[in-house]
Amino acid sequence: MRVSIIVAIAENGVIGRGGGLPWRLSEDLKRFKELTMGKPIVMGRKTFQSIGKPLPGRPNIVITRDKSFHPEGAHVAHGFEEALETAAELGTGGNEDEIMIIGGAEIYRLALAVAERMYLTKVHDTPKGDAYFPDYDRARWREVSRDSRSGRPAYDFVVLERVRGAINENQEMHGEAAP
Template sequence: MKVSLIVAVSRNGVIGQNNQLPWHLPGDLKYFKSVTMGKPLIMGRKTFDSIGRPLPGRTSIVITRDPEWHAEGVQIAQTLLQAMALAELACAEAGVDEIMVIGGEQIYRLTLPVADRLYLTEVQAEVEGDAFFPTYNLEQWHQVSEQLPEKTDTHPYRYLVLERKSN
């Protein structure tokens, strides 16, 4: 089972501002949909709240410490371990072998050490923000693909896929 993180990140490491994306990149949203479709998604409660609904065609697993929190159409986990177990079941049911972690900051911090693959949208801008992608050692990863979008919307960006090097 592969654990993959998918994230759009600015040059200064920002991934969010006031529980929203700090940019509007329709091309990146289409890319996100194409990469994640059919796969289970693990996210934190704040990320789910910012999206506002379960994403169609994907199992949404929300990690929250609040035992009273509920949302229609999602699976709820109190821990990363619970979320991973739910995601593995969803993978088996869907016939896929990749779990997608979609944020936010705290969930990326928890999952980066066990991630096998990073789908990075590098946004070529420095923006204000209050949520950041954790730093990582590039020497532990190798780039398997790079793609430039057809048009760059408001900020130039590129898609990178990195895989963890085996020891």
């Protein structure tokens, strides 16, 4: 199954503030729903708790080190590999077999080594924040589509695919640099 990242990123690399999102973009939430529906979604425990409940219509897989964490309506994994195995077991079985990595920063950092596609929402703003998308080597990703939307802030829906042969090579991940 293909592993894909889905994320909204501001120009300064910010993806979150105070456990939530720094913006409210209803079209982005709609796109997120369309792209993830029916597919296994993998997230960190903090992102799961910030959403507040399992997202319906999709197997929810939550990564935590806490062996006593058993949220209702979600599967738990105690590492990233285990999460991918669980997601593959729960996959849709259709042609569009895809595991969706939905965040947050800690989980994106792990996913960047294996993801083949990124669904980015590039938010044209520089909000204050405390969660950042990890830096990555742009030369290893090519843009396959871009759909620009006006608004306050304006944003672009961008799809990136890993350049063939680039998987599992070293990623440049320096933590808090802007993408």
